[in-house]
Structures are given as C-alpha cells and as structure tokens.
Amino acid sequence: MQNVSLLVDLYELTMAEAYFRYKPRTKATFDLFVRDLPPSRSYLVAAGLQDSLDYLMRLRFGPDDIAYLRKMKVFSPEFLRYLASFRFKGDVWALPEGTVCFAQEPLLRVTGSLIEAQIVETFLLNTINLQTMIASKASRVICASKGKKVYDFSLRRTHGSEAGIKVARSSYLAGFDGTANVLAGKLYRIPVVGTMAHSFVMSFKHELESFNAYAQTFPAQTILLVDTYDTKKGIENAVKIGLALKKKGYRLQGIRLDSGNIAYLSKLARHMLDKAGLSDARIIASGNLDEFRIKDLLARDACVDSFGVGTNMGTSIDAPALDVIYKISEVTDEKGDFLPTMKLSSAKVTYPGRKQVFRISDKKGRYLRDVIALEDERIAGKPLLQQVVSRGRLVYRFPSLKKIREYASSDLAGFDEGLRQVYSAYRYPVVIGERLKALRDSLSSALAHRQ
Amino acid sequence: MQNVSLLVDLYELTMAEAYFRYKPRTKATFDLFVRDLPPSRSYLVAAGLQDSLDYLMRLRFGPDDIAYLRKMKVFSPEFLRYLASFRFKGDVWALPEGTVCFAQEPLLRVTGSLIEAQIVETFLLNTINLQTMIASKASRVICASKGKKVYDFSLRRTHGSEAGIKVARSSYLAGFDGTANVLAGKLYRIPVVGTMAHSFVMSFKHELESFNAYAQTFPAQTILLVDTYDTKKGIENAVKIGLALKKKGYRLQGIRLDSGNIAYLSKLARHMLDKAGLSDARIIASGNLDEFRIKDLLARDACVDSFGVGTNMGTSIDAPALDVIYKISEVTDEKGDFLPTMKLSSAKVTYPGRKQVFRISDKKGRYLRDVIALEDERIAGKPLLQQVVSRGRLVYRFPSLKKIREYASSDLAGFDEGLRQVYSAYRYPVVIGERLKALRDSLSSALAHRQ
Numbered sequence: 001m002q003n004v005s006l007l008v009d010l011y012e013l014t015m016a017e018a019y020f021r022y023k024p025r026t027k028a029t030f031d032l033f034v035r036d037l038p039p040s041r042s043y044l045v046a047a048g049l050q051d052s053l054d055y056l057m058r059l060r061f062g063p064d065d066i067a068y069l070r071k072m073k074v075f076s077p078e079f080l081r082y083l084a085s086f087r088f089k090g091d092v093w094a095l096p097e098g099t100v101c102f103a104q105e106p107l108l109r110v111t112g113s114l115i116e117a118q119i120v121e122t123f124l125l126n127t128i129n130l131q132t133m134i135a136s137k138a139s140r141v142i143c144a145s146k147g148k149k150v151y152d153f154s155l156r157r158t159h160g161s162e163a164g165i166k167v168a169r170s171s172y173l174a175g176f177d178g179t180a181n182v183l184a185g186k187l188y189r190i191p192v193v194g195t196m197a198h199s200f201v202m203s204f205k206h207e208l209e210s211f212n213a214y215a216q217t218f219p220a221q222t223i224l225l226v227d228t229y230d231t232k233k234g235i236e237n238a239v240k241i242g243l244a245l246k247k248k249g250y251r252l253q254g255i256r257l258d259s260g261n262i263a264y265l266s267k268l269a270r271h272m273l274d275k276a277g278l279s280d281a282r283i284i285a286s287g288n289l290d291e292f293r294i295k296d297l298l299a300r301d302a303c304v305d306s307f308g309v310g311t312n313m314g315t316s317i318d319a320p321a322l323d324v325i326y327k328i329s330e331v332t333d334e335k336g337d338f339l340p341t342m343k344l345s346s347a348k349v350t351y352p353g354r355k356q357v358f359r360i361s362d363k364k365g366r367y368l369r370d371v372i373a374l375e376d377e378r379i380a381g382k383p384l385l386q387q388v389v390s391r392g393r394l395v396y397r398f399p400s401l402k403k404i405r406e407y408a409s410s411d412l413a414g415f416d417e418g419l420r421q422v423y424s425a426y427r428y429p430v431v432i433g434e435r436l437k438a439l440r441d442s443l444s445s446a447l448a449h450r451q
Numbered sequence: 452m453q454n455v456s457l458l459v460d461l462y463e464l465t466m467a468e469a470y471f472r473y474k475p476r477t478k479a480t481f482d483l484f485v486r487d488l489p490p491s492r493s494y495l496v497a498a499g500l501q502d503s504l505d506y507l508m509r510l511r512f513g514p515d516d517i518a519y520l521r522k523m524k525v526f527s528p529e530f531l532r533y534l535a536s537f538r539f540k541g542d543v544w545a546l547p548e549g550t551v552c553f554a555q556e557p558l559l560r561v562t563g564s565l566i567e568a569q570i571v572e573t574f575l576l577n578t579i580n581l582q583t584m585i586a587s588k589a590s591r592v593i594c595a596s597k598g599k600k601v602y603d604f605s606l607r608r609t610h611g612s613e614a615g616i617k618v619a620r621s622s623y624l625a626g627f628d629g630t631a632n633v634l635a636g637k638l639y640r641i642p643v644v645g646t647m648a649h650s651f652v653m654s655f656k657h658e659l660e661s662f663n664a665y666a667q668t669f670p671a672q673t674i675l676l677v678d679t680y681d682t683k684k685g686i687e688n689a690v691k692i693g694l695a696l697k698k699k700g701y702r703l704q705g706i707r708l709d710s711g712n713i714a715y716l717s718k719l720a721r722h723m724l725d726k727a728g729l730s731d732a733r734i735i736a737s738g739n740l741d742e743f744r745i746k747d748l749l750a751r752d753a754c755v756d757s758f759g760v761g762t763n764m765g766t767s768i769d770a771p772a773l774d775v776i777y778k779i780s781e782v783t784d785e786k787g788d789f790l791p792t793m794k795l796s797s798a799k800v801t802y803p804g805r806k807q808v809f810r811i812s813d814k815k816g817r818y819l820r821d822v823i824a825l826e827d828e829r830i831a832g833k834p835l836l837q838q839v840v841s842r843g844r845l846v847y848r849f850p851s852l853k854k855i856r857e858y859a860s861s862d863l864a865g866f867d868e869g870l871r872q873v874y875s876a877y878r879y880p881v882v883i884g885e886r887l888k889a890l891r892d893s894l895s896s897a898l899a900h901r902q
Contacts, residue, residue, distance in 0.1 A: 004612055004634070006633040006634040006637055007606070007612050007615065007616075007632070007633070007634045008606075008632075008633055008634075009604070009606055009607070009631040009632065009633070009645060010631050010632075010633050010636075010643050010644060010645030011631065011645035011646050011647055011648060012645075012648075013633065013645070014645050014646075014647070014665075014668075014669060014672075015647055015648060015650075015651045015665075017668055017669075018647075018651070018664050018665050018668040018669075019651075019654070021664070021667075021668055022664040022667075022668075023654065023655075023664075026654065028650075028654060030650070065637075068633075068636075068637045069633075072643065074669065074672060114654055118648075118650065118651075121607075121648075122606055122607050123612070125607040125608070126606060126607050126608070126609065126611065126612060126615060127611075127612075129607070129608055130609075130610050130611050153460070155458070155459075155460055155573055155577060156460070156572075156573050156576035156577050156580065156775075157576070157577070157580055157772045157773075157775070158577065158581075158610065159581050159609065159610035159611065159614040159617075159766070159771075160577065160578075160581050160610065160611060160613040160614045160617055161455055161458050161574070161577060161578075161613060162611040162612060162613035162614070163610040163611045163613070163614055164458065164577060165458075166610075166611055180460040180461050180462065181458070181459075181460065181461075182457040182458070182459055182460070182461050182464065182519075182520075183455070183457035183458045183459075185461075185519075186457055186516075186519045192461050192523065193461060194460060194461030194462035194463075194464075194465050195462050195465075196462055196465070196466055196469075197462060197463075197466060197569075197572075198778075198779075198794055199466075199479075199481070199569065199777075199778065199779035200466045200469070200470075200569075202779050202782070202792050202793075202794060203470070203474065203477065203479060203565055203779060203782045203792075204474075205901065206901050206902065207901055207902045208902070213469050213472070213473040213474075214465075214466075214469050216472075216473075217465075217468055217469040217472055217473070218465060218468075218469075218525065221465075221525060228794065229898065229899065229901055229902050230899075230902060233902040234902065237902065311772045315610070315771040315772045316771075317771055317772065320610075320766040320767075320768055320771035321608045321762045321766045321768065322608075324607075324608070326650075327649075327650065328649075328650040328653050328654060331653070331654045341653050341654075342653075343649055343653060343679065447680070448680070448681075450656065450657050450658055450680055451657065451658045451659070451680050451681060451684040451685070451688065
C-alpha cells in the first residue's frame with residue numbers, strides 16, 4: 001500500500017487545524033463501534049486491528065502530501081509545519097481480532113489530543129468496517145457448513161484487489177479453510193486451493209481430453225469441473241479419469257459442481273464415484289453459495305464435502321456495510337480533566353465516558369451476558385478491551401493469524417447455540433452498567449443547555 | 452499498489468500450466484461482460500479500463516513471486532521459467548470508460564494465447580466489476596439529483612482504502628462534483644470538499660463557540676453542521692456566524708443537515724437564512740442518501756443545494772456486485788484458425804465468436820438500439836468496442852478524467868429519458884445480430900457431441 005496519510009476525509013484535516021488553533025492541548029476519547037447490527041446478523045467477529053495499528057504506528061505526512069495540502073490553499077503554514085512532524089502519540093484500547101462482539105460495544109477506543117484522535121478517524125472506520133463485516137459474514141457461513149471445509153473464491157468480485165486480500169484474511173480468521181487468492185496465500189500463509197474453469201474444458205475438442213490434460217499435468221492435485229456440458233456425462237468422464245489415475249497410483253482429488261441442482265447432482269455424483277470405487281474423491285460445490293444456500297443444501301442431504309464461497313461472502317452481499325461510527329465520549333476542560341460528553345441529535349444518542357466491555361460467564365465458562373460500563377465500574381466479568389498502544393508506542397504482541405483463528409472459533413463456542421443458527425431469533429444480552437446509565441441520564445439534561 | 456501479479460485465483464495458474472504443456476500455441480478470445488443487470492439498474496457506465504490496461508502492460512512475475520509459487524510444489528520448473536519471462540502479448544478491444552452499456556455487451560475482449568488470456572482473468576474481472584458497478588450506481592444518483600451538486604462522502608465505509616480511491620474516481624467519472632477523499636483528490640485531481648463533524652461541535656462547551664472557532668479559522672470556507680443538538684437552534688447559531696462573517700466581508704458558504712426530517716428542516720433553514728439576508732448560504736444534505744432518498748427529497752421540494760452521498764453509493768448497497776463474467780468465445784484449431792465456442796451448461800449459455808457492439812441512432816443522434824453481432828457482420832451503427840492493445844502494445848490514448856466525465860454525461864444524454872428515471876420500467880433494446888444468432892443455434896447442437 002502506498003502512503004495512506006492523505007486517506008482521510010478533508011474535514012478531519014480542517015477540524016484538526018481549528019483544534020490546532022483553538023484547542024491545541026485538549027484531549028479526548030473516541031469510541032469506534034457498530035450502532036446497530038444488520039438485520040441478518042446476531043453477532044460480529046472483530047477484525048482489522050492489525051492493519052489499524054500498522055497505520056497508527058506509521059502515519060507520517062511526507063513532503064509530497066504537505067505540498068498537495070499547501071496547493072489546496074485551505075491550511076495555514078503553521079498547521080502544515082505541525083503536520084509535517086505529526087506522530088500518533090495517543091492511547092488505544094481494542095478488542096483482540098477474533099473476539100465475538102455486539103452492537104454498541106467499542107471495538108476500538110482512542111484517547112489522545114483532539115487533533116490526532118480526529119485525523120485517524122476515516123482510516124480506522126474504513127479498516128474495521130471492511131474486515132469486521134467480512135469476518136462476521138464468513139463466520140455465519142462456517143456455522144452453516146457444519147464442519148465441512150469452506151474456501152474463499154471471492155477475489156473476482158471483491159471491491160478491488162486490496163479488498164480481495166483482506167477478505168481472504170478475514171474469512172480465514174473467522175474459520176475458512178483456505179482461499180483461491182494466491183497473493184493472500186503468500187502474504188498471510190493461508191492455504192491456497194484451485195480447480196479449473198469452464199473455459200479450460202471448452203478450449204479442448206472434447207471434455208475428456210481436457211480432463212486428461214489436467215490429470216497428466218497435476219496427477220496428485222486433480223479436481224475436475226464436470227458441469228460445462230451435460231453434468232451426468234461430465235461425472236462419467238471424471239470417473240474414467242479417476243480410474244486411470246488410480247492405476248498409476250494416484251488419487252482423483254475430487255470433482256466440482258458449479259451449477260444446476262447441486263443437492264441432486266451431488267448425490268448422483270457420490271453414487272457414481274462410490275460405485276466405481278472412487279469413494280475418496282471429494283465433491284466440491286460452488287456457485288452463488290452463502291450460509292442460506294449451504295444450510296439448504298445440507299438440509300437436503302447434499303453429498304458435498306467442501307464449499308467454494310465467493311461473491312456473497314466477499315462482498316457481505318446482504319449487508320455490504322456496517323453501521324460503524326466513531327464518536328467522542330469525553331473531552332478535557334481547561335484544567336485538563338476529562339469530562340464525559342455525548343451526542344444528542346435525534347435518534348442518534350451515544351453513551352458518554354471512558355468505557356469497558358465486561359463479559360460474564362457461568363461456572364462452566366458459558367457466556368451469559370455482556371455489560372458495557374464505565375471503565376472503573378466494578379463488574380464481575382472479563383474485561384474485553386485491551387490496551388494495545390500507550391502514548392504512541394505499541395504495547396501489544398500480535399498473535400499469529402493461526403492463533404487468532406483458533407481464538408475466534410473458541411470464543412464463538414462459548415455462546416448459546418442459538419447465536420450460531422443461520423436463521424436466529426436468539427439475542428445475546430448486552431446490558432448497560434448502572435453508573436454508565438446514570439451518567440447518561442444526568443448528562444442528557446446538562447447538554448441541552450449547550451446551545 | 453504493490454506487485455499484483457499473484458493477485459489471481461490459483462486455478463488461472465494451474466490451467467495455464469496445463470495449456471503450457473498441451474496447448475502452448477493455441478489462441479483464444481475471451482469476452483468480459485455482465486450477464487444480467489441487477490434488478491434496480493437499467494444501464495451500466497463502463498469504468499476500470501485505465502487500471503486494467505496499466506495491469507496488462509506492467510504484468511511481470513518477479514523473483515519473489517516465482518519463489519513463492521515454487522514453494523507451493525504445484526508447478527513444474529519449466530512453467531515457472533516461462534512465467535519469469537511472461538509478458539502480455541495479446542490484443543484487447545474495449546468500451547471506452549464512460550460508455551453507457553448493457554447486459555451481454557462485452558466491456559472488454561481479449562485475444563491472445565490461451566495461457567495469457569487465462570492468467571489475466573481474475574484481475575480484469577475484479578477491476579471492471581468494482582469501477583463499473585460504482586460508476587453505474589453513481590450515475591443513478593446524478594440522474595436523481597436533477598442538476599444539484601453531488602459529492603462522494605463514502606470513504607469511511609468503502610471496502611478498504613483502494614476501493615475508497617476507486618469509488619471517488621468512478622463516481623466523479625459518472626458525474627459527481629467532488630469527493631471528501633483527499634488522496635483521491637491528489638491522485639486524480641478531483642475537487643475535494645469538507646465540512647465538520649458532530650465531534651467538533653461536541654468538543655466545545657457551546658455550539659456557537661465551535662462555529663466561531665471554525666469560522667475564524669476558515670472564514671472563506673465555512674460550512675456549519677447544525678444538527679448536533681437542536682437543529683433549529685443550530686440554524687439560529689449559524690445565522691449569527693453568517694452575519695458576523697458578512698460584516699468582515701466574508702460569506703458563510705453554507706450549513707449541513709445530517710439527520711432528522713431533511714425536507715422540513717431544509718425549508719426552515721432556507722427561510723431563516725433568507726430572512727437574515729444570507730440567501731447565498733447553501734444547504735447541504737447528508738446521511739444515508741442515495742438516488743431513492745434524493746428523489747424523494749426533491750419531490751417534497753426540499754431546499755437542498757447539494758448532496759453528500761456516502762455508504763449507499765460507495766458500496767453500491769442495493770447491488771454490491773455485478774454478475775460480471777469472462778467467457779471464452781473462440782479458440783484456434785490445429786491449423787491456427789479461430790473456431791467459435793460457447794458454454795452450454797444449464798441456464799448459463801453464452802454467445803460464441805468474435806463480437807462487436809453496434810449502436811444505432813436516429814437522424815437526431817438519439818440512440819434507438821444496440822446490436823451485439825459478429826465483428827464482421829454488416830450493421831449500420833457505430834461500433835463501440837475500440838482496439839486498445841495490439842500484440843501487447845498500448846494503442847490507445849487515455850482521455851483525461853475530465854474528458855471521460857464529459858463523455859459519460861453526453862453519452863447518457865443520447866438515450867430515451869426513461870433510462871434516466873430512478874424507478875424505470877423502460878428497457879433499452881439490445882438485440883442479437885442475425886449471423887450471431889444463427890451461429891449460436893448451429894453451434895448448440897454441434898457442441899452437444901463434445902462429451
């Protein structure tokens with residue numbers, strides 16, 4: 001990624017200049033959270049922290065950036081000089097990647113000068129939105145798949161190359177088994193998988209000829225796409241190849257079904273493969289799959305061993321954005337003391353003060369409820385927000401992606417089974433701490449006098 | 452952007468190796484097109500060509516890429532040597548960016564060796580999908596806005612940073628007036644705009660104090676966000692600032708409404724501003740806007756001068772992916788002659804042969820219909836696909852983004868007014884040429900014998 005310091009909405013910088021002039025020493029805390037979950041989501045899987053912290057640690061305005069800003073004729077020379085030596089010096093608390101979380105719970109909490117906390121808003125929102133949205137959608141796909149393997153096939157339809165790479169990482173983090181995206185495999189050591197396309201079959205005179213060419217080239221890694229022409233005949237041809245490979249001491253890895261009645265065709269294929277003694281050839285399904293389709297296929301006893309999931313997961317198609325926001329919750333007064341604040345405008349009220357999320361479990365470790373409370377409220381639960389940056393210094397050791405993936409899976413397992421249903425009426429209880437509630441009530445009336 | 456040569460689905464490379472072994476001299480043509488339009492779209496605006504061609508011209512597999520592929524233990528040393536010296540040497544025909552187009556019409560046509568045409572599939576699909584999808588959505592927003600100014604405010608919710616930059620470019624191309632995204636402004640010389648956030652107002656003791664600080668800092672560029680507390684009082688405070696600025700010889704640029712009943716509040720604000728002699732202060736609306744909301748606001752006579760459009764446009768929220776595909780349409784035989792081919796599998800039949808899109812106009816230049824035909828079919832219309840790459844060499848001069856934007860606007864104006872309606876039952880006629888139709892029919896039966 002190129003230098004992303006200018007990857008901000010202009011107003012972050014104009015506000016920063018006004019702060020620079022009028023409130024250079026004022027500090028504030030901002031919460032980054034999702035206001036409401038999309039209708040078809042009952043939880044989120046936090047993701048995007050690593051890229052967020054990489055950004056904060058490396059944020060610099062280079063000579064080129066400053067030159068562009070100067071040309072805009074909006075900013076003062078003093079402010080541009082300040083930007084040229086800008087470093088993020090604030091504190092950040094965050095939910096570790098892979099944490100299951102809910103609406104209103106801060107995923108990130110930034111405390112610093114008003115200027116720096118404001119400048120980083122756009123990038124943090126963008127990063128957490130994409131990765132948390134995808135990890136959350138992917139997690140649903142995994143729940144629907146009931147232990148079958150699931151692979152990311154979305155690169156051709158993600159919103160650009162960078163999104164493709166982040167989708168591969170976020171879905172793997174949530175529990176996917178691999179991706180077709182080679183670059184993501186290289187960057188994140190994610191297992192990379194692949195089969196063949198219809199164009200491959202079509203570029204040969206006969207389907208069998210195309211299968212043969214592939215099997216000769218990759219005898220140990222052959223998965224045959226059987227639905228380019230007539231699917232039943234395609235399976236017959238795959239069986240021929242499977243038997244030929246067997247003779248040479250290899251194993252047909254599997255076949256792929258990408259269209260038609262997958263439930264029916266997969267049973268037919270299983271039957272034909274088994275009958276030919278090719279029981280170890282797997283059946284891979286793809287084509288517009290998502291958690292709804294997969295649940296349906298498994299309910300109809302489809303004989304599918306693994307799923308290739310593309311567009312619907314990679315764009316989070318039923319909820320392609322989260323209602324993720326970044327709201328000020330406290331600000332210092334003249335003496336430097338933090339005072340809680342909140343937004344009052346219609347239907348968009350927020351919670352004031354420096355907050356923590358506590359997760360309450362029963363004796364067996366099953367999660368009972370979360371409490372969003374003031375940081376210093378006494379709640380008998382596990383605090384979820386961890387400090388990751390202190391005065392601009394990284395104080396967090398990133399777990400490996402594999403570890404994050406294990407954590408995501410074990411964290412999700414701690415919830416009531418209802419949470420993991422594709423069509424779920426279950427709502428995990430998230431409550432507001434007593435002192436936070438009282439603070440919000442008292443502040444509501446006080447703030448009405450600010451105009 | 453880093454080296455994107457590995458930004459491919461693995462199967463493109465495995466197929467390429469099989470071609471390398473079995474069909475090294477075979478050539479083919481692929482069409483990149485959108486199979487069906489999303490339900491709420493009646494046209495597309497082509498975008499993404501510039502990035503696609505940049506990719507094709509610069510595609511190289513570096514030592515690092517080759518080393519990673521070698522470690523996968525899938526590819527032969529001969530094929531990896533071939534990849535190390537790979538250059539795209541094919542021909543490309545394309546619709547110029549900004550062209551209004553429809554389902555089934557090739558946006559891009561690639562002719563080259565099977566190997567090279569296959570390897571580039573993933574990146575081309577990814578690039579054209581994102582940019583065409585956004586330009587098409589943005590074009591609808593512009594049609595709904597009836598000449599009011601429209602700005603891209605989507606960066607915080609686009610799918611990553613790269614998507615944010617491409618959304619700014621694609622929406623500007625389609626006719627937006629600017630963006631809040633500073634980096635996109637720098638990269639593409641797009642006008643950059645900005646106001647202030649609620650947190651800015653909240654970080655001061657009183658709203659008026661925050662307005663004052665901003666107006667003092669940017670006396671010539673002040674737009675005040677008036678809905679943090681009570682909107683009517685917010686407008687009153689904005690009027691005070693406007694009058695103070697006027698005294699000093701400046702002009703309040705405007706106010707922004709981001710919540711509540713925008714139709715009502717905008718009329719109230721207009722009335723209050725006019726009454727105070729601030730008729731030249733504009734009213735900007737934002738907050739979950741899209742073509743549907745904007746049409747509704749204007750139908751209710753909202754006094755809005757410009758719209759800030761974010762998430763719904765920047766994620767193409769009602770259609771966050773196009774059904775964009777890349778299908779083989781011809782392939783050479785042993786003698787090197789191109790033979791048409793097509794896909795037969797259920798409900799996914801494609802059109803064979805090397806195609807051109809012809810646009811038929813009446814005497815006044817109004818578009819009557821498009822004809823998708825064989826390239827050498829005689830059709831009395833304007834051929835839309837232009838050659839952009841010849842034997843690997845760029846033979847196209849990119850127009851400036853400004854020129855593309857003008858072309859997009861004038862091309863759209865050539866269609867029946869029905870096309871530009873937000874709720875449109877109008878369907879522009881796209882027909883298939885006689886010879887292409889006949890070819891498809893005869894090929895359907897011939898191909899059934901390929902198994």
